[in-house]
Amino acid sequence: MDILQNAEPLLRTFWYIAVPVTVIFIIQTILTFVGGDSMDGVEADFEGDLSDGEAPFQLFSLRNLINFLLGLGWAGIAFYSVIPNKTLLIIAAVISGILFVAVFFIIVRIFLRLAEDNTFRMEQALSKTAEVYLTIPANRTGRGKILISVGGSLRELDAMTDEKEPILSQSTVKIVKIENNNILIVEKI
DSSP, X not given: OXXXXXXXXXXXXHHHHHHHHHHHHHHHHHHHHTTOOGGGGOOOSSOOXXXXXXXXXXXXXXXXXXXXXXXXXXXXXXXXXTOOOHHHHXXXXXXXXXXXXXXXXXXXXXXXXXXXXXXXOGGGGTTOEEEEEEOBOGGGSSOEEXXXXXXXXXXXXXXXXXXXXXXXXXXXXXXXXXXXTTEEEEEEO
């Protein structure tokens, strides 16, 4: 790094910030894509949690610090020959770092809107129709199985009936009640 030894102290500082932070950023990005993004597990000494509904992420995290320093370092290097006033250069670099964090927030918000809750809840089956898979014994004397499509996926669930006759396989039934949060009470259609 002889090149940096001859550079002015401010430019050298920007390079010393930009290069290691870029390496850390690349490592974070790779870990994010392979599912090992444990870098956000580092906690700050102060509370910066903005998860009150608007932003489900922390303002002061290692990832945001890396994003800020990445913007600061590379903007300082890029603008060094364009902005001769050192104070304005530092201000432009700080603003660029803040913009990097803001862009990250916007990207995270966009990705969180894409998230979909596909959690199955028994209440979603209430009043729907289903097909009997395994015969359902009469008068709740045993359990049978039904096939029901909820939320675009086919589920096999336990079912009982209050009817006097068993409900045979391939019959169509309607779910009328949920008991013990895991057994569907059905009636033949």
